Amino acid sequence: xxxxxxxxxxxxxxxxxxxxxxxxxxxxxxxxxxxxxxxxxxxxxxxxxxxxxxxxxxxxxxxxxxxxxxxxxxxxxxxxxxxxxxxxxxxxxxxxxxxxxxxxxxxxxxxxxxxxxxxxxxxxxxxxxxxxxxxxxxxxxxx
Numbered sequence: 001x002x003x004x005x006x007x008x009x010x011x012x013x014x015x016x017x018x019x020x021x022x023x024x025x026x027x028x029x030x031x032x033x034x035x036x037x038x039x040x041x042x043x044x045x046x047x048x049x050x051x052x053x054x055x056x057x058x059x060x061x062x063x064x065x066x067x068x069x070x071x072x073x074x075x076x077x078x079x080x081x082x083x084x085x086x087x088x089x090x091x092x093x094x095x096x097x098x099x100x101x102x103x104x105x106x107x108x109x110x111x112x113x114x115x116x117x118x119x120x121x122x123x124x125x126x127x128x129x130x131x132x133x134x135x136x137x138x139x140x141x142x143x
Contacts, residue, residue: 001122001133002136006035007027009028009029010025011025011027012025017070020070022039022041022070023042025038026040036078038080039079039080039082041067041070042085043056043083045088045089046087051092052091052092052093053094053140054085054092054094054096054123055095055098055101056085056097057097058098058101059101059102060102060105067083068117069108069112071112071117072112075115075116080118081117083112083117083118083119084122085119085121085122085139086124087123087124089126090123090124090134092123093123093137094139094140095139096140109141119139120136121138123135123137
């Protein structure tokens with residue numbers, strides 16, 4: 001993911017409060033010019049009612065809301081927070097939230113983005129041998 005390059009240290013499942021862990025924490029080399037660590041939450045996206053538009057979530061997600069609030073707190077503390085949606089399907093070229101399925105998640109994601117949380121979306125290329133990130137796709141906040 002080009003937007004997340006330049007961090008030599010990658011840690012997985014790092015605790016960021018009493019009850020939560022972040023998927024990936026990217027950190028700068030302590031001896032190099034400092035830049036904020038990047039706290040990255042990853043969501044798998046496989047739902048689409050109308051390709052080429054992928055949607056998240058496919059059901060209500062209290063946990064997803066909790067993650068968005070935690071990412072906002074990272075931004076408040078001066079860190080870099082990234083919500084990365086990974087589309088594991090090849091028939092979609094845009095992403096949005098399924099606001100009719102979870103009425104809270106879409107507004108919360110839009111609020112987090114306005115708060116400074118970066119929203120990235122990537123599609124995957126799927127073969128029987130491998131799944132690999134393919135390309136960035138646009139997020140349509142108000143579809």
